Amino acid sequence: MQFAVDRVAVHGRPGLRVRGELDIATVAQLASSVAAELAASPRTLVVDLTETTFLDSSGARQLARTAKDAAAAGTALQVVCPRENAPVRLVIDLLELQRLVPVVESASLSGGEVGS
C-alpha cells in the first residue's frame, strides 16, 4: 500500500488517517501533517492507524512526539488502533504508548475506551 496521510473528519473532529508503512522513510510526512493540524490548535485531533500496516521505532517515536506536541498545543489527541491490527498494536503496547496518549479501538465521541 502506498503510504499516505489523509485529512479526515471523525465525528466532525479533525483527523489524520495514516495508511501504509509508518517508518523512518515516511515518518516526516506524518510529522508535517501533524504540525499543520496543530498549528490551528484544534480542541481534539484523531490519528487513525487502522490502515497502518507497519510501525517501526521511528514511527512510534513520532507518535510520542505528536502526543507531546498536542499536549503543548492544548489539543486532546487520540490514537485509533484496533487490536485486529496486531502488528501495529503490539508495537504500541510494548512501548506502552497508551501511558502518554489514549489509544482506542475505534474513534469515539467520548474519547473513552482507553487501551490497556
Add this chain to the structure above:
Amino acid sequence: MTALPTTPTGHPPSPAPDPLRRLVDDEVLARCADEPIAVPGAVQPHGALLAVTERDLAVVVASANAADVLGTTPATLADLLTPAELDRLGEALAGDLVEAGPMRVAPGGAELDLVLSRSGGLLVTEWEPVAGAGQAGAAWHRRLPTVLQRLSAPTTLEGLTAVLAREVRALTGFDRVMVYRFDAEWNGEVVAEDRRADLEPFLGLHYPAGDIPAQARALYATNWMRLIPDATYTPVPLEPPLVPGTGRPLDLSGAMLRSVSPVHLEYLANMGVTASMSVSLIDRGRLWGLISCHGYSGAHRPSYADRTAAEFLGRTASLLLHTVVGAAERDGMVAVAQREAELVAAIGRTPRTPAAALVDGDRTVLDLLPAAGAAVRLDGRLHLLGATPPAERVAAVVPAVLRAGGVTDRLTLALPGFDDVADDASGVLAVEVGGRRGDFLAWFRPETPREVSWGGDPRTSKVTDGRLSPRRSFARWTETVRGTARPWREHEVTAARALAAHLGEAVLARAGEDDRLAAALQRTLLLEELPKVPGVVLGARYRPSEADVVGGDWYDLVPLPSGRLAVVLGDAAGHGLTAASVTAQLRHALRAALLRDEGPAAALAELNRLVAALLPGEMATAVVVQLDPASGELALASAGHLPAVHAGDGAARLVTDGRGPALGLLDDAGYPQATLRLESGDRLLLYSDGLVERRDRPLPDGLEAVRAVVAGAVGTPQEVVDAVVDALDPAGTDDVTVVGLARV
C-alpha cells in the same frame, strides 16, 4: 501622443487578463495591421517631393504641390539646381546619403532645404522651405556640449529621461515633450515630461499597446524621426500614384514628408494636438520608447537643423539607456549576490543544521531577494518566514509551481485551485533542493492590485463601417489590475537556484559525512571482545544495517561490584548520526546507573529521567538483566523493549513481565522488575527489533519464530544466537543485535 496611429494591433502575448480587451474582431485587426503606412501615396504640404532617376535626374514622380513650392514644374533637377549645386549633388550621390545632410538651395528665389534619400531604385528629393520654420537659434547649438554632458551625467533612468525631455523641448519649442516607455506588451507609460506650465501633466499615464500598431512600431525601429507640423493638413497626392515601370506606389518610409494615416490625424485631433513630432528611442535594436512632442496652438515646424539636433539627442540617449538601466539592474544584482554569499557562508558555518542557518540567522532566506514571505523545507520539515499561506497550502502550492516551471507572478491566473492564497502568494518563486526528495526553497510575493492610469479608457476604440476609429476620450481613466505580483527578475531566479544547488550539495555532503561519523561512533558502542566473566558463557552478534545509515542498537556487559553481571541490549529510535550519538549517551548513562548496583529497574528509571531531561523528543527501548552467576538468580527490567526469550528443558517462553514504558515517553516512570532463575543449561536471549522486523511478517509472528528457534536450538549461546539470526533472516534495513547468555 504624437505620431501614434491609433489602430489597435494584435493581442498581448501575456496570459494576464487583457485590460485592453478589444471590441473588435481579428479580421479587422488584421486588415488594420496591413494599413499601408509606408506607401500612403501622398505627402504633407510643408514641402514638395520629387522622385527622380539617379542616372539623369529625370522626374518620375512628383507631389502635386511641386510647382507651388518650387516655383516651376521641373522635368529634371537640372531645371532647379545651378551647375555648382548639381556637382555637389553628384558628390553626395557618390558617397553615403545619410551623411550628406541637407543642401540649402533657392530655385525660385526662396530658400529651401533639399533632403536626399533613396527608395525603390529612385532618388527621392524633398524640398522644405526655410521660411516659416521655428529656429532654436545658434545659442542652443552652442550649448550642445553642455547638453550632451548633462545627458550622460545621470546614473538613473529617471535622470536621463528628465534631461532628455527638457532639452528636446528647449530645442524644438513644442508645448509638451514626453518620454514614453514601452512595457513587454507594448503598452506605453509616460516616464518623463517637460510641458508648458498651464498644461495638465501626463506624467505616469499609460497608453494601451493598441495606440501604436505593430507595423508603425516596426517603422519606428528603423526610422528615427517623424514630424507633423500641422495636424489639420490636407494630404498632397503623388503623381502618378504608381511608379511607372514598377506599377507600385513609392515607398515613403524613409521620407520626412510621408503623409500619415487619417486615423492617426483623427486621434491627434481627439487629443487636441495640432502639431506633433516623435523621435525613437532604440535600445540595442529594439524600440524602447519614444520622445513624443505635442503642440496645442496651431501649426508648429522646428527647422530641419533643430529636428536633426533633437534626433541626435534621441540617438545619444538611446546609447545611454542600456548603461543606466544596466546600472540600476546591476545594483540589484550585486545586492542579491551578496546576500546569497552570506547565506552560503552561514550554511558553511553550521553545516549540520542548514535549515537553522537559513531560518534563524541574522540573514534569513527571506532576505535573499525582495519578497514578503519564504518557505524552507529541509529534511521534510517545513519552516515558514514572513507572510506566507498556511503550512498545508504551502505544501500544495510549491510542488504545483515547481511542476509549472518554478516561477510565476500570477499564481491564480496560471494555476487552478489556489484562489485562497492569492493575497500572500500571487507571486511564487520555488526551487527544489536536491539530495532529499520533496525539499524546496520558496519565496512569496503578495498580490499587488496595481492602479494603472490610462490616458483615456483603452477600450473605447471601436469598429465603425469596418474601420477602426480612434479613441475619443483621453480623460484620465484608472483601472485596477488584480491577481498579479511584482515580477521575479532573472537575477533573482538565478540566485534562488544557486542557493538551492549549494544547499543540495551541503545536504549531500553532510549525509556522507554523517554516515562515516555514525559508523565510527557505532564501532565504539560495540565490544571489541566479550569480557570473560567467571561462571557465565556469552554469545553476541551485531549486524549493521545494509542501508547506508547506521541504526541505534547497542549492547553492553557490565560486571558489577557485587560480582554480578549486568547485560544490556537497547535500541534508540531513528537512524544515522543523531541516533548513534543518542545511543552513545544512553549507553554510558546506563552504565553509570547500573554501577550503583541498585538493580535493573532502578537503573532504567534513572535513565528515563535523563532521557526526558536531556534528550527531549528522543525515544529508546532497552532491556537490562542482572545475573548472579553463582545462584542463577536473574532480575530483568524492560523499558518498552521486545520480550526476552528464556529457554530450558527443551521449551522456551517470552518474558513478558518486568515491563515499563519506553525511555523518553514519560518524564518520570517507575519500572517493575521480574525475577527468574537461570538454571544450568538454560539460555536467555535478548535481541533488537531488527531481528524480527520484516515488512512481510507481522511482528507477533516474528516473536513466535524467535521463541520457536530458541526452543529447538542446541549448543553454546553463540551457536544459539547464530541459529536464530540465520533462521529469522532479518530484512537488513535495520541493525540486528542479538545477545545470548547461559551459566556454565
